[in-house]
Amino acid sequence: MSAGSLTILVIDENRIRASIIEAGLRDAGHIHVTVVHDVAGIARRITEIEPDVIVIDLQNPNRDMLENMFQLSRAVKRPIAMFVDRSDQASIEAAVDAGVSAYVVDGLKKERIKPILDMAISRFNAFSRMARELEEARSELENRKVIDRAKGILMKSRGLSEEAAYALLRKTAMNQNRKIAEIAQSLVTAAGLLGPLEGE
Amino acid sequence: MSMTAAHQITAGFMPLFDSAVLVVAGEMGFAAREGIELKLHRETSWANIRDRIAIGHFDVAHMLGPMPLACSLGLTPLASETIVPFSLGLGGNCVTVSNAVWEGMAAHGAAPDLEPARAGTALGVFIRERAAAGREPLRFAVVHPHSGHNYELRYWLAACGIDPDRDIEIVIVPPPFMADALSAGRIDGYCVGEPWNSAAAAAGTGRIVTVKALLWRNSPEKVIGVRRSWAEENPEALAALLRALHHSARWCQDPANRGALAALMARPAFLGQPEAIQMPVLTGRLLLGGGAERSVEDFFLPFDKAANFPWKSHALWFYTQMVRWGQLAHTPQNLAIARDCYRPDLYRSALKPLGVALPGANAKVEGALKVATPVGSAGASLVLGPDGFFDGEIFDPDRIDAYIAGQKRA
Numbered sequence: 001m002s003a004g005s006l007t008i009l010v011i012d013e014n015r016i017r018a019s020i021i022e023a024g025l026r027d028a029g030h031i032h033v034t035v036v037h038d039v040a041g042i043a044r045r046i047t048e049i050e051p052d053v054i055v056i057d058l059q060n061p062n063r064d065m066l067e068n069m070f071q072l073s074r075a076v077k078r079p080i081a082m083f084v085d086r087s088d089q090a091s092i093e094a095a096v097d098a099g100v101s102a103y104v105v106d107g108l109k110k111e112r113i114k115p116i117l118d119m120a121i122s123r124f125n126a127f128s129r130m131a132r133e134l135e136e137a138r139s140e141l142e143n144r145k146v147i148d149r150a151k152g153i154l155m156k157s158r159g160l161s162e163e164a165a166y167a168l169l170r171k172t173a174m175n176q177n178r179k180i181a182e183i184a185q186s187l188v189t190a191a192g193l194l195g196p197l198e199g200e
Numbered sequence: 201m202s203m204t205a206a207h208q209i210t211a212g213f214m215p216l217f218d219s220a221v222l223v224v225a226g227e228m229g230f231a232a233r234e235g236i237e238l239k240l241h242r243e244t245s246w247a248n249i250r251d252r253i254a255i256g257h258f259d260v261a262h263m264l265g266p267m268p269l270a271c272s273l274g275l276t277p278l279a280s281e282t283i284v285p286f287s288l289g290l291g292g293n294c295v296t297v298s299n300a301v302w303e304g305m306a307a308h309g310a311a312p313d314l315e316p317a318r319a320g321t322a323l324g325v326f327i328r329e330r331a332a333a334g335r336e337p338l339r340f341a342v343v344h345p346h347s348g349h350n351y352e353l354r355y356w357l358a359a360c361g362i363d364p365d366r367d368i369e370i371v372i373v374p375p376p377f378m379a380d381a382l383s384a385g386r387i388d389g390y391c392v393g394e395p396w397n398s399a400a401a402a403a404g405t406g407r408i409v410t411v412k413a414l415l416w417r418n419s420p421e422k423v424i425g426v427r428r429s430w431a432e433e434n435p436e437a438l439a440a441l442l443r444a445l446h447h448s449a450r451w452c453q454d455p456a457n458r459g460a461l462a463a464l465m466a467r468p469a470f471l472g473q474p475e476a477i478q479m480p481v482l483t484g485r486l487l488l489g490g491g492a493e494r495s496v497e498d499f500f501l502p503f504d505k506a507a508n509f510p511w512k513s514h515a516l517w518f519y520t521q522m523v524r525w526g527q528l529a530h531t532p533q534n535l536a537i538a539r540d541c542y543r544p545d546l547y548r549s550a551l552k553p554l555g556v557a558l559p560g561a562n563a564k565v566e567g568a569l570k571v572a573t574p575v576g577s578a579g580a581s582l583v584l585g586p587d588g589f590f591d592g593e594i595f596d597p598d599r600i601d602a603y604i605a606g607q608k609r610a
Contacts (some may be wrong), residue, residue, distance in 0.1 A: 040386075063245040065372040067277060068345050092278070093255050101251075103277075 006112065007032040009051035011039065013060060017127045021055060024123045028115065043069055053113060054103040055120050058096065070103055091117065098124040143181035150184035153191045205237035207437035212241045212249045213262035215471050216375055217394045217481050218422045220461060221288050221502050222262050223470055225441075225448035233447070234440040242469065245374065246344050247277075253427050254280035259434070260441065262288065263425035266518040269541050270346035271425075273534055275527060281428040284515070285546035286442050288422040289449075290507045292481060292500035293349055293412035294397035295319075295356070297389035298382055301326070301338065302407040302489075312492035316410045316590040320360025323409075327367050341373035341381060341390040351521040352415050353391040359591040363609050365525075382406050393421070394481035394500070395473050401489035402477065408488040413499045416567070418507075418587045420514035423542075431546070442550035446508060453503035458482045505572075505584055506559055508547070513563035513597040515542040520600065524607045535600065557582035566595040 008030055012018035018035045025033045034049050036042065039062045046054075046069075056066065091114070095101050098121045104113050147169065154165035169187075173180045211226070213219040223240060225231045231238035241258065243249050250271060252258045255278075268282035297305070301323075308329075310322035327338060342349040354364040364370060373381050378396045381387045383405035400406030412419060424445065431438050451457055462478035465471050471478070480486045484499035501507040519538035522528040544562045551558060559575060559582065569585025589595075595603055 058248055058251075059244055061244040061374040061377070063247040064344050064374065067247055068372040071345070089255070092251075096251050096255055096257065 005032075006030060006052045006116075007049060008034070008116065009046065009049055009054045010035045010056075011042070011054060011060065011066070012057040013037055014057065014127075017057070017124070020123050020127055021120055024119045025116070028119060030116075039066070042066070052105050052108060053116055055116070056101055056103065057124075058099045058101055066103075094121050098122075098128070100124045143184075146181060146188055147184040150187040153187060157191075205232070206235035207434070207440055208237045208239070209259050209437060209441055210239045210241065210257065211260045211262070212243050212252055212258040214243055214246065214249065214375070216262075216396075216422070217465060217471065217478060218289050218292050218500070218502075219262045219470070220452050220465055221445055221449045221508075222424070223465065224452055224461065225444045227464060228448065228451060230448040230451070231441070231444040234444040236437070236440055236444055238441075238444075249425075250276055250280075251278050253282060253425060254278045256427070256430075258427075259430045259437075260424055260426045263423055264344055264347040264349075265420045265423050265514065266346040266348065266351070266522065267344070268423065268425040269515060269518055269522070269538050270527075272537050272541050273522075273528060275346065275522075282425045282541070283428050283431055283546075284423045284510045284542045285426060285431070285438065285550070286424040286445055287420055287508050287510050287514070288424060289500060289502040290418045290420060290505060291411070291413040291498060292421050293352065293391055293393050294408045294486070295353060295389065295391045295410045296378075296382065296397045296400050296406040296408050297323075298385070298387075298406060299404075299489075301388050302409065304329075305409065310409065312407070312488050312490065312494070314408070314410050314414055314486075314488070314494050314496065316356055316414050317360065319409045320356055320362070323357075324360050324362045327362060331367070337368050338388040339369045339371055339386075341371050341378060341387045341392075343375050343392055344372060345527065346522070348412070348419070348421050348518075349391040349393075351518065351525075352412055352419070354525060355521070356410065356415050356590070358609060359593075365609070379403060379405065395471065395477040398477050398480045398487065399473065401487050404489065406489060408486055411486070411496055411499060413484075413496050414590060416587070416589045418498055418501065418505050418585060419566075420511070420518075423510065438546065439550035442547060443554065446551055446554065446556070449503040449508050453501070453507075506582055509559050510542040510544050510547055511559075511563055512539060512542050512544065513566050513595065515539070516563070516597045516600060517566060517595050520595070520604050520607065523604055524609075530601075530604055559584075563597045565597070567592075568594055 008025055010018055010021050015037055018037060022033050022035050036045060095117060100120045102113065102117045102120065150169060151162055151165040154160050154168060155162060169180050169183055173183045211222055213222055226238040226240045246264060246267060249261045249263060253261050268284050270276050271280050271282040304326035305319065305322040308322040308325040310319050340353060342353055357364045373387065375392050375396050378390045378392050379400040382390065382400055397408050401408055426438065452461055462475040462482065465478050466473060466475045481500050484496045486494050486496060488494055515538055523530045528534060548558050567587060567589045569587045571586055572583050573585050574581060574583050
C-alpha cells in the first residue's frame, strides 16, 4: 500500500505552521491531507473526511472536546485513539516537547503512523526554531535602532565622529560587562529624561 | 531561591479559581517556607495536564477530582498511575442556562432561588414541551467527561426525571469558552466552575439556575494529582508540599485575604479576569442574572470542613458515576484501583507534625450529616457537614453494589 492512501486531518490554529505540516505530508507522498484551523463544526468535517490520522497541535484548548468526540465515536465510524506506543516513551516525550500529537483510527499499524508523527515533530520543532529566530532578528533590529540613536546623541552632545561614538559605547559596555544595546538604551532613556536641557 | 530550596516541584494548573490554593502556595511564600521551589505552569487543556504528568514534565497538577481515577483506570488515551494526597476544595460550580432556556423554565415554575428540585422539574417540563413540538434537544456543556461537573449535572437531571443521554445532548467545551459559546447559541447551558458562571450572568447572556453546593453540599471538586512514581521517589518533597498547601488553603479561606486573593487570581498569568468577577466565589453572594441575587452557604470551601482531606468515599462516589454513565465496568479490580487512588494516609502523615485536627476515618457515609458536626482528634476542633444530596439520597461506601444497582438513568 502506498503512503498516499492514508487520509490525514491536520488541526492547527496556526495557519503558517499548518501549511508547513501539510507541505511535509505531501512531500512524503500523502495526497489526502485536509487542514482545519477552526474546530467549529469539526464533528461534521470528520464525518465527511473520515481521517485515518489526525494531527493536532497541543496548545489547542479544544483538545478535551476532540478527545471526547473521538471516544464517543458518534462522529466517526471507527474508534480513534491517541497514538501511543507504550514501548516508545522517547517518541511520546518528543511529541509533547514539540507540542504536537496524533490520533489514529483503530487497527492502523505503528509502522505507518510513526513516520507521520516523526515528520510532524520535526516540522513543529523547525517552526518553533523559525519563530525564535524571527524574534531574535526582530530584537536585533530594535537593538540596531537604539544603538544608532545613542550614537547620534553622543555625536551631537560631545562632538564625536560616528566611529568614536560607537567605540565609546563599546568600551563602556566592556567595562561594565553589559551589552552595547543595554548601554545604548540607558543613554537614550537618560537623554530623554534630560531632554529639556538639550535645548538650553 | 533555587540555590537554597531543598525541593524543586513543577506543577501544572488550569485557569480556574479553584487552582487558588496551589497558586497561593507558590506566590505567597508558603512553598518557599517549606523549602520548596514551586514552578507553576498554566495549561490550555486537561489533556495536556494528563500528558505532562504522565511523561514527567509535571510532578503534580491541579486536576478534576475524577481525573486521577480515570488515568489510573486506563480510561484516558495516555494513562498513568496518578494518586490524590490532597483536595483543593469543596463546591464552587454552578449550572448556567441561556436566557431563552431560563424563560422556558420560568414559564414552568422555576424561580431565581437556585433550588435544584424546583429548577430541575421546570427544566424537565420545558424539555418535554420542546420534544413534543419536534424541536432539537437542548445542548449542555461540561468541561470534561471525567469531571465533577459532568457527574453532578447528570445526577441533578436524572433525579429530576431527565435522561442526560436521551433527553439532552452533553458536549465538552473548555471553561474559558463557555460564556461565549452560550451567548453565540452553540450551547443552551453548562456546568462549570467560577468565574465562568458569574461572567455570563454579568454579561447578561446567561442565568445561574443552581449550584453544586445545593446539589450535594460540601462535595469534592478539584484535587492535587501526583504521579505515583514521583510520590514514591520523593516522599519528603511531597510531605513538604502538602504542608505548604495546608497553610495556603487556610490563608485562602480567611475572609481578611479575599481582596488580596481576588487581585492575585485576576493577574494575566492566572485567570486574567477582573477582580470583581472573582468575588462571588469567595463570598458565596451570587448575581444570578436578571438582577437576582442569592447567598449560598458553603458555596466554595478551600479549607473549612476538612476540605483538603482526600476522602476515599469521594473517589468511590465518582467511581459509581463512571459506572452509572457507561464509562466503566463495575469489577472488583476496577473498584480496588478506585479505592487506592485517593491517599488520606499521605495527607495524614504529612500534616501530623503540625498538630492540626485530622479526620480519624478514611471514608464517610456521604449525605448522612444533616447539620454541622464536630469530629476529629482531641484538643483540635474539626467540623464536618452538613453534606446532604438535594434528593435526600445517601452514599454508603461500604454498600457500593447496592448503590450502583439502585442508580437509575432518569
